[in-house]
Amino acid sequence: MEIKIRKGNEKDIKAVFGLIKELADYEKSIHELENSEEEMLADGFGENSIYKFIIAESGNEIIGMALYYIAYSTWKGRCLYLEDLVVSESWRGKGIGQKLFDRIVEITREENTNRLMWQVLDWNEPAINFYKKNGTKFFDNWINCRLTKKQLDEY
DSSP states (O other), X not given: OOXXXXXXXXXXXHHHHHHHHHHHHHTTOGGGOOOOHHHHHHHHHSTTOOOEEEEEEEXXXXXXXXXXXXXXXXXXXXXXXXXXXXXOGGGTTSSHHHHHHHHHHHHXXXXXXXXXXXXXXXXXXXHHHHHHHTTOOOOSSOOOOOOOHHHHHHO
16 A cells, blocks of 8 residues: 655645545534635635645545645744644554654745644544654643634624
């Protein structure tokens, strides 16, 4: 089984969106999914693209992806934010997530950023253990904050 990790392109969006839906379902949050393939195409490959992604591929099948973008910290400067790392359920436990994460670390260095950041749900033990294995530091003193689109519209 040869696994290829490569830069994602426009033709990959349908499969990548399928992985996003699979993740939303796994996290029991499919009802919160507001994004679309069309938005992903515009936001990733339009005039002002705001994200990039890499994929894991076996043959012609996309079996995993990692989506990221450059963020900025007033204290640290340029940072790479890993929005999601997803491996299709039938391919989990085969080292594909590690290959994707290793490539993200390389990209973080290539992009000359000072930090790699991401979030993990507190109940997702497999993901927490994966990140612990990779030397991740977890923080108790930071609280995630957000306003939803509906809240923004009502603001």
